[in-house]
Amino acid sequence: MEGDIVEMGKFIGAGLATIGMGGAAIGVGSIVGNFLSGALRNPSAAGGQTAMLFIGIAFAEAFGIFSFLVALLLMFAV
Amino acid sequence: MSAEASSEGMQFHPMAQFELESLFGGPIAWYTPTNATLWMGLAVLAIIGLLVLGTRKRAIVPSRTQSVAELAYGFVYSMVEDVAGKEALKFFPYIMTLFIFILFSNFLGLIPMSFSTTSHIAVTVVLALLVFVSVTLLGFYLHGIKFLGLFWVGSAPLALRPVLAIIEIISYFVRPVSHSIRLAGNVMAGHAVIEVFATFAGSLLIAPLAMVGIVAMFGMDVLVAFIQAYVFTILTCVYLKDALHPSH
Numbered sequence: 658m659e660g661d662i663v664e665m666g667k668f669i670g671a672g673l674a675t676i677g678m679g680g681a682a683i684g685v686g687s688i689v690g691n692f693l694s695g696a697l698r699n700p701s702a703a704g705g706q707t708a709m710l711f712i713g714i715a716f717a718e719a720f721g722i723f724s725f726l727v728a729l730l731l732m733f734a735v
Numbered sequence: 736m737s738a739e740a741s742s743e744g745m746q747f748h749p750m751a752q753f754e755l756e757s758l759f760g761g762p763i764a765w766y767t768p769t770n771a772t773l774w775m776g777l778a779v780l781a782i783i784g785l786l787v788l789g790t791r792k793r794a795i796v797p798s799r800t801q802s803v804a805e806l807a808y809g810f811v812y813s814m815v816e817d818v819a820g821k822e823a824l825k826f827f828p829y830i831m832t833l834f835i836f837i838l839f840s841n842f843l844g845l846i847p848m849s850f851s852t853t854s855h856i857a858v859t860v861v862l863a864l865l866v867f868v869s870v871t872l873l874g875f876y877l878h879g880i881k882f883l884g885l886f887w888v889g890s891a892p893l894a895l896r897p898v899l900a901i902i903e904i905i906s907y908f909v910r911p912v913s914h915s916i917r918l919a920g921n922v923m924a925g926h927a928v929i930e931v932f933a934t935f936a937g938s939l940l941i942a943p944l945a946m947v948g949i950v951a952m953f954g955m956d957v958l959v960a961f962i963q964a965y966v967f968t969i970l971t972c973v974y975l976k977d978a979l980h981p982s983h
Binding site: 705708711712714715716718719722723725726729733 | 750814817818913916917920921923924962965966969970973
């Protein structure tokens with residue numbers, strides 16, 4: 658019985674942890690959207706900024722990956 | 736078949752593909768050749784095939800293989816130059832090695848029934864820690880104690896600086912964590928999602944939808960395989976730039 662409750666807690670916790678990935682999705686969407694709106698205003702300057710775009714995406718995405726990791730840890734390691 | 740599926744439910748094993756197996760049987764110790772060893776070795780062989788054998792002729796009008804190798808070289812070279820500056824070109828061989836190894840591991844992992852080495856945090860942590868340690872040592876070697884100025888934001892108001900220093904120190908030490916987990920997490924998540932869709936394809940009702948899902952996710956994974964290698968490399972360049980020019 659107690660094991661079942663722990664198991665249930667794991668699943669619920671892992672499911673809740675994945676909510677964090679939505680935040681990363683919002684962040685990445687915001688970055689790319691703003692980049693695009695800027696790039697369409699001044700297309701000649703956009704090419705030099707793609708590196709910054711990917712750095713920004715990487716930083717925003719990292720926290721989504723952290724929450725994914727927490728979910729994985731709950732499922733398989735705890 | 737369907738009665739069995741309904742009584743037991745679908746069996747999901749999305750993580751089974753990441754299990755290490757000994758190539759010749761027996762228990763796994765640190766020296767045992769596993770499937771991870773095999774696929775890393777294959778990645779290295781493929782890299783040698785492209786970059787060494789492909790460019791051996793050194794033709795002025797390059798063959799197709801040679802032009803792909805030159806494209807990869809020029810891509811990383813201009814990335815290092817643009818992001819980290821001219822002085823960082825000394826470290827270009829290291830960054831090129833990182834990029835091409837991660838790229839080939841990611842792409843070889845996309846072959847069905849293969850093993851993706853970069854989905855293991857143990858592999859990516861080694862790569863990220865090497866970058867972290869070497870960049871930190873390089874910063875102290877070049878600038879001595881002044882390298883700590885990286886944490887002391889000179890342009891901020893004086894009262895704010897200690898708080899910012901704490902934040903900067905935390906973000907500095909989180910670097911290897913996020914650097915490694917980003918790569919492993921992305922690759923692992925993509926492969927696990929494909930596996931989940933593949934399990935759905937076993938049920939007749941949603942099989943067409945699941946197959947479309949597999950194709951879509953696979954296309955996404957091809958993109959992710961390249962972008963994550965690119966992101967890993969470009970972050971290495973950013974960290975290298977911090978070590979070369981620590982003042983903000």
